[in-house]
Amino acid sequence: MRIGIVCYPTFGGSGVLATELGKALADKGHQVHFITYQQPVRLNVFNTNIFYHEVRVPTYPLFDYPPYEVALASTMVDVISNHDLDLLHVHYAIPHASAAYMAKQIVKHKTGRNIPVITTLHGTDITLVGRDKTYEPVVTFSINESDAITAVSENLREETLKNFHITKDIEVITNFVDVSRFNKKPFDAFKKVIAPNGESILVHASNFRKVKRVDDVMKIFAEVRKELPAKLLMVGDGPERHAIEELARTLGVIDDVRFVGKQEQMEEIMAVSDIFLLPSEYESFGLSALEAMAAKVIVISSNSGGLPEINIHGKTGFMANVGDVKAMSNYAITILKDEKLLQQMKQQAYEQALLFDISNIVPRYEKLYSRFCRMEPCV
Numbered sequence: 001m002r003i004g005i006v007c008y009p010t011f012g013g014s015g016v017l018a019t020e021l022g023k024a025l026a027d028k029g030h031q032v033h034f035i036t037y038q039q040p041v042r043l044n045v046f047n048t049n050i051f052y053h054e055v056r057v058p059t060y061p062l063f064d065y066p067p068y069e070v071a072l073a074s075t076m077v078d079v080i081s082n083h084d085l086d087l088l089h090v091h092y093a094i095p096h097a098s099a100a101y102m103a104k105q106i107v108k109h110k111t112g113r114n115i116p117v118i119t120t121l122h123g124t125d126i127t128l129v130g131r132d133k134t135y136e137p138v139v140t141f142s143i144n145e146s147d148a149i150t151a152v153s154e155n156l157r158e159e160t161l162k163n164f165h166i167t168k169d170i171e172v173i174t175n176f177v178d179v180s181r182f183n184k185k186p187f188d189a190f191k192k193v194i195a196p197n198g199e200s201i202l203v204h205a206s207n208f209r210k211v212k213r214v215d216d217v218m219k220i221f222a223e224v225r226k227e228l229p230a231k232l233l234m235v236g237d238g239p240e241r242h243a244i245e246e247l248a249r250t251l252g253v254i255d256d257v258r259f260v261g262k263q264e265q266m267e268e269i270m271a272v273s274d275i276f277l278l279p280s281e282y283e284s285f286g287l288s289a290l291e292a293m294a295a296k297v298i299v300i301s302s303n304s305g306g307l308p309e310i311n312i313h314g315k316t317g318f319m320a321n322v323g324d325v326k327a328m329s330n331y332a333i334t335i336l337k338d339e340k341l342l343q344q345m346k347q348q349a350y351e352q353a354l355l356f357d358i359s360n361i362v363p364r365y366e367k368l369y370s371r372f373c374r375m376e377p378c379v
């Protein structure tokens with residue numbers, strides 16, 4: 001099939017998922033057209049089935065706010081028409097679902113064709129930004145106008161139905177991970193640099209927004225550090241970065257913390273780590289936690305949102321209530337002092353990740369797409 005994928009190209013989970021999906025579909029012989037304002041970070045392969053269409057947003061002195069959504073919808077119309085797309089799959093509702101609605105109407109008006117639009121809801125498009133009164137009417141309308149709606153977890157499906165008046169089914173197709181990519185042997189030289197004396201390695205990866213509670217990450221680490229030798233890798237960047245660095249100084253752990261910035265090679269980092277910390281206020285799914293598990297890293301997380309759907313308490317890691325730093329640090333200390341149990345749980349985390357392997361989930365999207373085939377056989 002010829003599939004248009006619209007996503008945020010940055011390090012956010014929705015962009016990562018959309019890009020990995022597009023790459024997997026291209027490997028399976030589909031023609032995939034990415035439509036974004038920048039080359040997606042994970043779009044780092046050459047594949048003759050992959051096309052990239054950059055959305056240009058011309059500026060003009062009158063525009064305090066350049067009309068990105070208009071530029072995006074126009075680019076969608078152009079790509080649908082010139083590449084005869086079979087369907088559009090948009091990731092993250094705002095503004096992708098409403099831009100897709102606009103593009104759909106234009107294509108229909110011009111050619112009479114009804115281009116199917118699939119909207120995948122990812123998280124904050126529903127739970128945070130989408131609920132804001134300034135966006136909600138457009139979000140509700142454009143989700144309902146989609147030909148199919150998917151959510152990345154049961155929890156996100158429920159949150160969507162609770163907070164919006166949705167008139168259609170929402171199918172849950174969970175996020176996935178390419179386990180073979182993350183199941184790597186640790187790079188010893190790298191591990192030696194990070195933890196020269198064999199210290200335990202904890203890791204956190206996110207866009208350092210408030211919702212991630214990065215201050216809790218630092219507080220948990222400080223408690224762990226009181227009990228045993230350990231290092232913390234902070235992957236990513238974002239608004240909380242400076243405050244968190246300051247907190248690391250105040251807590252006296254800065255020398256054991258490394259801020260490594262945005263990283264594409266997450267598998268190298270995960271391979272040397274023992275515990276992934278994700279104490280978020282909310283996660284619809286927690287893709288980064290799943291990637292950790294695929295690398296045999298146990299997860300200590302909050303129990304919010306969709307996290308209990310992937311992290312099984314006492315088996316693949318531990319969970320505690322949002323903000324319960326004491327419980328999360330106690331779990332970390334206990335498991336790091338019990339090497340046998342740590343190794344057993346690492347293996348269990350890996351086995352849990354296998355359930356979400358790319359090979360199990362991508363066919364579910366293909367099955368969904370096949371509902372919109374224009375001719376048989378659907379290729």
Ligand code: GMT
Pocket residue numbers: 011012013014015017092122123124152175206207211282283284285286287288
């Ligand atoms: O919160 C982020 O890290 C970014 C955001 C996004 O949409 O880019 O992530 C959301 O989507 C991810 C992929 O489906 C999920 O794994 C994250 O849990 C979700 N974030 C939140 O719900 C806060």
